[in-house]
Amino acid sequence: MATTATLATPAVLVDRARLEANIADMQRVCDAHGVELRPHIKTHKMVEVARRQLAAGARGLTCAKLGEAEAMLPSGVRSLFVAHSLADPGQAPRVAALADRLDDFRVAVTSEAHAIVLATVAAAAGRKLAVMMAVDTGLGREGVRELAAAQRLAVWLGRSRHLALRGFYTHEGNFYGLPREQQLTHVSELLDRLCAVRDAIDRTLPVWPGCSVSAKLIAAASAGRVQAVRPGAYMFGDLSLSEVTGVMPSATVAVHVLATVVDKPEPGLALIDAGSKTFSSDRTADNIHARAADGRDLAVVRVNEEHGYVRGAAVEALRVGERLAFTPAHICPVINLTDEVTVTGGGQIVDTWRVEARGKNR
Ligand SMILES: Cc1ncc(COP(=O)(O)O)c(C=O)c1O
Known part of the structure; x- marks a missing residue:
């Protein structure tokens, strides 16, 4: 698998x-x-x-x-x-x-x-x-x-x-x-x-x-x-539920965005291949679009369409080409921006599900 x-x-x-x-x-x-x-x-x-x-x-x-x-x-x-x-x-x-x-x-x-x-x-x-x-x-x-x-x-x-x-x-x-x-x-x-x-x-x-x-x-x-x-x-779940309102522990959040570090153009900044066309432009009250799911100090603090700007203490240790999972600030628009999701279980990909109602806003 x-x-x-x-x-x-x-x-x-x-x-x-x-x-x-x-x-x-x-x-x-x-x-x-x-x-x-x-x-x-x-x-x-x-x-x-x-x-x-x-x-x-x-x-x-x-x-x-x-x-x-x-x-x-x-x-x-x-x-x-x-x-x-x-x-x-x-x-x-x-x-x-x-x-x-x-x-x-x-x-x-x-x-x-x-x-x-x-x-x-x-x-x-x-x-x-x-x-x-x-x-x-x-x-x-x-x-x-x-x-x-x-x-x-x-x-x-x-x-x-x-x-x-x-x-x-x-x-x-x-x-x-x-x-x-x-x-x-x-x-x-x-x-x-x-x-x-x-x-x-x-x-x-x-x-x-x-x-x-x-x-x-x-x-x-x-x-x-x-x-x-x-x-x-x-x-x-998302950051709104796990951090802002404290309703769900982050260990229970079930959806993440897997992204790749595509460049480190200056000290303290990493760019990932997920921007507003993946996360949307929604932010938490403290202006975060997404945060590293593994607890490292890495936050997406700004987005352009296809770039996420990642800052935080753990940026220095990141390598270009490295992949990491992020918890989005607001999950609803993230799902509406993707055709399908990859379903995981036990560290493997177990399925792919279509987002049938994606874009069905009429
Ligand atoms: C009318 C209505 N009902 C239920 C919900 C579900 O809210 P939540 O996603 O916060 O659980 C929403 C969310 O916008 C809503 O507009």
Whole structure:
């Protein structure tokens, strides 16, 4: 069997054992607290990963775009939530096809203005669509801002021939800015806010919060109030999860970028063959694009399209031609920039998986 020593770089490596352990771990926590897991596939975009999540016990999948949902159908998924504001009646045939192929298909409704347009999408699809109402809990992106707005939207939906309210969700992306010690306090505020909206409208409807930073804390604090969580990046991990929020130890991060040192143009600087077309331009709060996975003091501090600028105390010892693995700051765009990932196990290459939903942002 081949090893990564001969792999052309830059290459995205998935450690199969760590991936499966991360999937099992999140599922175990959700099961222990009676909360469904509905992973967001925006991070992995791969049927092989979705299959593993469903086999481990995930109740369904979450997607941002219809193209992602379509790409995930071969995973065998039966329940799917498109957590995005659909606003184009031209997409009606695809909406109808997805609704017909799934047992449970839901889409987001994110405001009254959006509901009016979404109803035209549903009408054009000739389907009454199940909708999950977005509630803003601090990110300031989609979702009703106040209880009164949620109640007005619920009344509007109650009269709609094309949309049926089936629950509430939030994306608390603002948790990525919170250190570990503040996350728990914010979880209880988030649950109070979200459940107050649900309880004022219909106590029988489910609430689905939960990103990779908050999902386990929410499941543990749920006490029956939350029905599902929808984390995306948890099965891979990145610097945001291992360093910034402290949610995953770096030894559990399952995806790395293998790169080659292509030059050392001046003392203290090494250039690698992975730049923004591999890592994207995303950075951690302390301006790092990626960090050496083996713990050496080596950080990608700047990127051009095909170059990464590596600095740190261990640069002097690097040789041109040497390969090393990096943990990216943010894993989601890294996967969306690669056609396939190399799967490793026991020091060998064990598989290659296509990123089927890569670029499916329509
Ligand atoms: C609507 C929605 N749900 C779930 C997620 C998953 O978040 P994470 O990858 O942080 O787990 C995201 C991420 O952007 C999202 O936008």
